[in-house]
Amino acid sequence: xxxxxGSVYGLTILSPIIEDEKATPSHDLQIRNxxxxxxxxxxxxxxxAPGTHLARLVVMDDVIYVGMPACEEHLKSKYLIFESNLxxxxxxxxxxxxxxxxxHLDAIWQHCVGYPGAGSRRAFVDYMKACQIxxxxxxxxxxxxxxxxxxxxxxxxxxxxxxIARHQGADASTLQRDFIAFLGYLKSLPLPKAGSMGPHRPxxxxxxxx
Amino acid sequence: xxxxxxxxxxxxxxxxMKPWKTWILRAAFFALGHIKPLxxxxxxxxxxxxxxxxxxxxxxxxxxxxxxxxxxxxxxxLLFFSNxxxxxxxxxxxxSAVLSGGLNLVWRWSEKFPGSVPVTLFKEYIARxxxxxxxxxxxxxxxxxxxxxxxxxxxxxVESLAAIAENCTPEQFAEAYLKFVLQVQCHLGxxxxxxxxx
Numbered sequence: 001x002x003x004x005x006g007s008v009y010g011l012t013i014l015s016p017i018i019e020d021e022k023a024t025p026s027h028d029l030q031i032r033n034x035x036x037x038x039x040x041x042x043x044x045x046x047x048x049a050p051g052t053h054l055a056r057l058v059v060m061d062d063v064i065y066v067g068m069p070a071c072e073e074h075l076k077s078k079y080l081i082f083e084s085n086l087x088x089x090x091x092x093x094x095x096x097x098x099x100x101x102x103x104h105l106d107a108i109w110q111h112c113v114g115y116p117g118a119g120s121r122r123a124f125v126d127y128m129k130a131c132q133i134x135x136x137x138x139x140x141x142x143x144x145x146x147x148x149x150x151x152x153x154x155x156x157x158x159x160x161x162x163x164i165a166r167h168q169g170a171d172a173s174t175l176q177r178d179f180i181a182f183l184g185y186l187k188s189l190p191l192p193k194a195g196s197m198g199p200h201r202p203x204x205x206x207x208x209x210x
Numbered sequence: 211x212x213x214x215x216x217x218x219x220x221x222x223x224x225x226x227m228k229p230w231k232t233w234i235l236r237a238a239f240f241a242l243g244h245i246k247p248l249x250x251x252x253x254x255x256x257x258x259x260x261x262x263x264x265x266x267x268x269x270x271x272x273x274x275x276x277x278x279x280x281x282x283x284x285x286x287x288l289l290f291f292s293n294x295x296x297x298x299x300x301x302x303x304x305x306s307a308v309l310s311g312g313l314n315l316v317w318r319w320s321e322k323f324p325g326s327v328p329v330t331l332f333k334e335y336i337a338r339x340x341x342x343x344x345x346x347x348x349x350x351x352x353x354x355x356x357x358x359x360x361x362x363x364x365x366x367x368v369e370s371l372a373a374i375a376e377n378c379t380p381e382q383f384a385e386a387y388l389k390f391v392l393q394v395q396c397h398l399g400x401x402x403x404x405x406x407x408x
Contacts, residue, residue: 040212040348054218056220058222064339066339153362156361158401176378179375
């Protein structure tokens with residue numbers, strides 16, 4: 001099934017945006033305004049709802065004319081594109097969104113044609129599926145790990161780096177004792193918040209990369 | 211508008227295709243999806259976290275009634291969404307250098323596609339058909355695709371060492387620990403803020 005790669009699902013949704021000459025500002029601009037104020041860090045709606053690795057929202061104004069001899073044509077509606085890379089099955093994910101962040105969903109999709117609101121879970125899921133386009137080819141670099149597993153692994157990686165640095169040259173007994181204690185410490189750590197930049201580290205990255 | 215979040219860049223592109231060519235592209239994607247060795251170059255471009263191509267038939271844009279005017283298009287459209295690490299120029303350069311055959315196979319069916327080599331015309335084409343992202347979220351903005359792969363290797367290695375940690379002598383543990391360090395030492399890269407691009 002092209003929408004899935006391993007355990008990751010590639011969701012592509014195109015929701016037609018309401019065309020209303022009387023709306024001021026226009027509905028597409030209202031979506032853009034709302035999105036521009038939305039956090040992309042740990043208080044992002046997608047961090048609060050479960051299961052999103054990466055997601056984007058894009059207002060597509062029109063198709064693009066590539067020049068002669070191609071024909072010039074235009075869309076009759078603008079579309080809100082929702083592209084998400086998520087864990088598990090689609091129904092569970094959409095229900096999770098509707099349960100966790102209904103106010104954000106309504107604020108964004110209220111400007112789209114036929115949106116029923118997130119309050120009616122069944123109608124919301126049906127609407128999203130009606131706007132879904134099947135992914136033709138989906139690539140995932142890591143396709144067998146959940147968001148939770150990845151956040152945990154990144155936390156472990158940082159902690160292991162510190163552990164190894166601190167235990168260079170340690171004798172065998174100390175190493176074993178401290179590693180067993182380290183395992184307990186790892187278990188006690190709360191799961192890092194999705195969307196956060198991780199712990200601040202006093203190591204400088206930087207420089208121009210282009 | 212932001213195409214960038216932490217270490218990831220979101221690219222969106224849309225290109226028109228004559229409908230009869232769409233079927234050839236579908237066959238190519240079918241082969242790519244089912245013959246894993248064909249994905250080797252894509253996997254080797256290890257700065258891509260997720261990518262997808264979506265063919266929208268000319269009559270396939272969602273039509274929901276409620277006063278929405280139905281689309282009347284001559285072309286099918288190929289949408290491309292990528293989540294990659296690094297800068298736009300690095301990405302397109304690497305795509306062109308490493309994956310030119312695959313890219314030509316995918317985009318040669320799109321109108322006016324100039325080919326992925328030479329890169330100058332290819333970049334002009336991508337810049338023309340690209341459109342910007344309004345909102346971009348990632349659960350782990352501090353990490354690249356390679357960081358994520360490495361983190362899972364470290365996690366698995368820790369779990370293996372943990373399984374024997376309490377049931378061996380200190381000397382046996384020290385030996386296992388040394389093997390563990392050798393296993394993970396290439397996977398301890400620092401995560402955090404992205405380098406400054408500009």
